[in-house]
Amino acid sequence: AQSVTQLGSHVSVSEGALVLLRCNYSSSVPPYLFWYVQYPNQGLQLLLKYTSVATLVKGINGFEAEFKKSETSFQLTKPSAHMSDAAEYFCAVSGYNNNDMRFGAGTRLTVKP
Amino acid sequence: EAQVTQNPRYLITVTGKKLTVTCSQNMNHEYMSWYRQDPGLGLRQIYYSMNVEVTDKGDVPEGYKVSRKEKRNFPLILESPSPNQTSLYFCASSPYPGGDQPQHFGDGTRLSIL
Numbered sequence: 001a002q003s004v005t006q007l008g009s010h011v012s013v014s015e016g017a018l019v020l021l022r023c024n025y026s027s028s029v030p031p032y033l034f035w036y037v038q039y040p041n042q043g044l045q046l047l048l049k050y051t052s053v054a055t056l057v058k059g060i061n062g063f064e065a066e067f068k069k070s071e072t073s074f075q076l077t078k079p080s081a082h083m084s085d086a087a088e089y090f091c092a093v094s095g096y097n098n099n100d101m102r103f104g105a106g107t108r109l110t111v112k113p
Numbered sequence: 114e115a116q117v118t119q120n121p122r123y124l125i126t127v128t129g130k131k132l133t134v135t136c137s138q139n140m141n142h143e144y145m146s147w148y149r150q151d152p153g154l155g156l157r158q159i160y161y162s163m164n165v166e167v168t169d170k171g172d173v174p175e176g177y178k179v180s181r182k183e184k185r186n187f188p189l190i191l192e193s194p195s196p197n198q199t200s201l202y203f204c205a206s207s208p209y210p211g212g213d214q215p216q217h218f219g220d221g222t223r224l225s226i227l
Contacts, residue, residue, distance in 0.1 A: 006155075033217055041220070041221070042115070043203055043205075043219050043220045043221055044220070046215040079227045094212035095212050097210050097211065097212050098207055098212055099163075099169070100212055101158070101212070103148075103155040104155050105153055
C-alpha cells in the first residue's frame with residue numbers, strides 16, 4: 001500500500017527566495033511519484049512526475065524535484081519564488097495501477113512581496 | 114481542447130435529496146476516478162473505473178454510487194446526501210490505469226448538504 005506525508009501544511013517565502021516543499025512516501029513496490037499544483041477554484045495540474053528514469057526531474061514553471069530512495073523522499077524546489085507560485089501543492093505516490101494513487105494532505109505556499 | 118468537465122460547479126441542497134454530479138472527458142481515456150477533498154486530508158478516492166462497465170470502490174465509497182455506461186462519462190450519484198458529504202469533489206481521468214499515468218482533473222464541484 002502507498003502513503004504520503006507532506007511536511008508542513010503552510011509554507012511562506014519571500015518573492016525571489018528558494019521554495020522547498022517536502023514529501024515523504026511509503027510504498028510496497030517501486031513508486032511513481034507526482035507533484036500537482038492547485039490554484040484557487042481550479043483542479044489539480046501536474047507539475048512533474050518521477051517514473052524511475054532519472055532521480056532529478058524537471059517540471060513546468062521552473063520547478064524540479066529530487067527522488068531520494070534512501071530517504072524515501074521526493075522534495076520539490078524552485079530557486080526563485082514568484083508571486084504566481086502561491087497555490088496549494090500536493091505530492092502523490094502510485095504503485096502499479098492508478099487506483100493505488102494516494103495524495104498527501106497538501107502544502108499551501110504563500111509568497112510575500 | 115482536452116479537458117475534464119464537471120457539472121455543477123457549486124450546489125447547495127438538503128439532506129436526503131438525491132443528486133448527480135456529472136463528469137465528462139473528451140480525451141478517450143480509459144481510466145476515470147472521483148475524489149473528495151477535505152481540509153487537512155488531501156484527496157481521497159471515492160470510486161474509480163478502469164473502463165466501460167468496470168467500476169470499483171476507492172477508500173471512501175460509503176454513500177456514493179457511480180456508473181460507466183460510456184467511455185467519456187462517469188457520473189457520481191448521492192442517493193441520500195448527508196451533511197458529512199459536504200466537500201469539494203474532483204473527477205479525474207488518465208489514458209489507461211497504469212500507475213505511471215498522471216491524472217487530468219476537472220475544476221471541481223463544491224457540494225454543501227444542509
